[in-house]
Amino acid sequence: MHRFGKTGDAIVGEKSVTELCRHAVDMAMKDAGVSWKQVQAVSAASSRFSGGKGWGLNGNDIVEDLGCTGIPVYNLSAGCAAGGNAFNIGYSLVAGGIHDVVLVVGGEVMPKGMIQTSGVEDANDPEYLRQRCVGMPGPAFWATLARRRMFDFGTTEEQMAKVTVKARKCSESNPFARFQKAVSLDEVLASPYVSNPLRLFEICPVSNGAAAAVICSKEMARRFTSKPITVATSAVATIGFDDALPRSLAGPVPSGPSFHTEAKSAVMKAFERSGIGPRDISFTELQDNTCYYELAFPEEWGLCEPGEAERLLEAGETAPTGRMPINPSGGFVSFGEATTAMGVFQIAELTWQLRGQAGGRQVPDAKVGLAQTNGLGGNATAAILKR
Amino acid sequence: MTERDTMNELANTAALREPCVPGLFSEEEGARLHGARCTCCNTPYFPRVATCRNPACEESKIVPCTFGGEGRLWSYSVADFPPPLPHRYDKPFVPYAIGVVDLDSGLRVVGQMVDPVEVMRVGARVRLVIEPIHHEDGKAFTSWKFKLL
Numbered sequence: 001m002h003r004f005g006k007t008g009d010a011i012v013g014e015k016s017v018t019e020l021c022r023h024a025v026d027m028a029m030k031d032a033g034v035s036w037k038q039v040q041a042v043s044a045a046s047s048r049f050s051g052g053k054g055w056g057l058n059g060n061d062i063v064e065d066l067g068c069t070g071i072p073v074y075n076l077s078a079g080c081a082a083g084g085n086a087f088n089i090g091y092s093l094v095a096g097g098i099h100d101v102v103l104v105v106g107g108e109v110m111p112k113g114m115i116q117t118s119g120v121e122d123a124n125d126p127e128y129l130r131q132r133c134v135g136m137p138g139p140a141f142w143a144t145l146a147r148r149r150m151f152d153f154g155t156t157e158e159q160m161a162k163v164t165v166k167a168r169k170c171s172e173s174n175p176f177a178r179f180q181k182a183v184s185l186d187e188v189l190a191s192p193y194v195s196n197p198l199r200l201f202e203i204c205p206v207s208n209g210a211a212a213a214v215i216c217s218k219e220m221a222r223r224f225t226s227k228p229i230t231v232a233t234s235a236v237a238t239i240g241f242d243d244a245l246p247r248s249l250a251g252p253v254p255s256g257p258s259f260h261t262e263a264k265s266a267v268m269k270a271f272e273r274s275g276i277g278p279r280d281i282s283f284t285e286l287q288d289n290t291c292y293y294e295l296a297f298p299e300e301w302g303l304c305e306p307g308e309a310e311r312l313l314e315a316g317e318t319a320p321t322g323r324m325p326i327n328p329s330g331g332f333v334s335f336g337e338a339t340t341a342m343g344v345f346q347i348a349e350l351t352w353q354l355r356g357q358a359g360g361r362q363v364p365d366a367k368v369g370l371a372q373t374n375g376l377g378g379n380a381t382a383a384i385l386k387r
Numbered sequence: 388m389t390e391r392d393t394m395n396e397l398a399n400t401a402a403l404r405e406p407c408v409p410g411l412f413s414e415e416e417g418a419r420l421h422g423a424r425c426t427c428c429n430t431p432y433f434p435r436v437a438t439c440r441n442p443a444c445e446e447s448k449i450v451p452c453t454f455g456g457e458g459r460l461w462s463y464s465v466a467d468f469p470p471p472l473p474h475r476y477d478k479p480f481v482p483y484a485i486g487v488v489d490l491d492s493g494l495r496v497v498g499q500m501v502d503p504v505e506v507m508r509v510g511a512r513v514r515l516v517i518e519p520i521h522h523e524d525g526k527a528f529t530s531w532k533f534k535l536l
Contacts, residue, residue: 058448073420078389080525123408123410127432128473129411130409130497131406131470131471131472131473131474132407132408132473132474132475133411133498133520133530133531134485134497134498134499134530135409135466135469135470135474135476135483135485135499135520136466136470136485136497137466137468137470137471139464140464140465140466140485141464143465144462144463144464144485145462146486147462147463147464147509148461148509148510151462151509151510168412192467193465193467194468195464195466195469196464196465196467196482196504197464197468198467241440241441241442242441245487246487246495246496246497248434249433249434249496249497250420250422250432250494250495250496251430251494251495252431252441252493252494252495253490253493253494253495254428254495284389343443384480
């Protein structure tokens, strides 16, 4: 991984996305003991939104930088879920017997400010219509869901702020996090609203950063290590027809609760395929674009009971040493979001945790880790790794 | 009255009102969203679609229809900072609420709220209206919004 930062700071400075990725790829290959010539394919996460807007990573640039060996490159686009999608394709190529060694990479140099999801004035682009006719900035999606949770479960703003306090505490011992300083509840509650009820410290900013992973077949992995980390499964899903939040301007009123159908579907598929259930999970890295998700997701996936998340949080059970550790890395709230790197950053954290190399944020005796991403356009991924 | 106020008042007269995107809605016969409905599975759509998107629908039978009237505020958020382009707004920027509304006709639709953030509450009854979202070149560019009842 390359530590996350923002353009111009002491961490990433003016580094290009290729430089950031090179650093992450070199580190991943060194960690695995794999040389570039042994890599048989690259699965890269690419940030392209509907309407053609996008920036950043192109896997072909990475291959050129490392030396054109003529191997296949897959550029995957799925909004903020792209890293998870790239991991899934890498995994599928190896699991399906097509290749023995695949490199997965994601990285971004993000434009400043709120993510502009539509760059074209095209009335056929749902993002254009939503921004032009309504003006719904990215964080408003999360705020809508958070507000509804407050209505359904009585969640308070203070409880949501406590998620950030927990996350930033974890980040103190993560050398790759952009923010590595704990924050107090008062500091979180004093930060301004970005989209009421969500505040600045409760929402991930945009960051620059990169992450990479090497996936090998079981036979190949034995050549490099006696204790490989196993990918139990990797799953991809998209949004359901009756999702609670319209993907565009409108949808039918759903017949019952149907939150985050893409994320739930990906995680349920992962449980089903791996034969691993929610009670077997030692810890979870989930996509906390905002602290709200740390409360909602574990309930929807059966990691805990509906309406129980706030109590578990306040009892310290979501900390690395608790019963249901969530985002021991510090999560997006501590890293900021370098969109396409996120799904791969989670794989790196799962690997370190499962090897017992996570230092002060280590989940004791971590055996099975769950990773999940969500992306604009109705994308989601899940992966389960075990030692 | 400042020059700007005068301009805005003028712009609010029907002749100078212009939809921010043409063809999506109208106000001549009351505030209406121009959508469609599948007569086979009863799924409502806005904007219009060519074919039914309900995976459970047996046969796509799309007919144009319009939506308006009343509904209930399912949830809302706030734009505390101005969204980036292509959104346009009057300066100085005033934070506004964005509602997700369940119209009684079965359509869940997003839209700006007319009333200030402080009076928003989940579950409130609302009505669809057409109102200006910004002023430019002496014109009021309109969109659909929701007003608390």
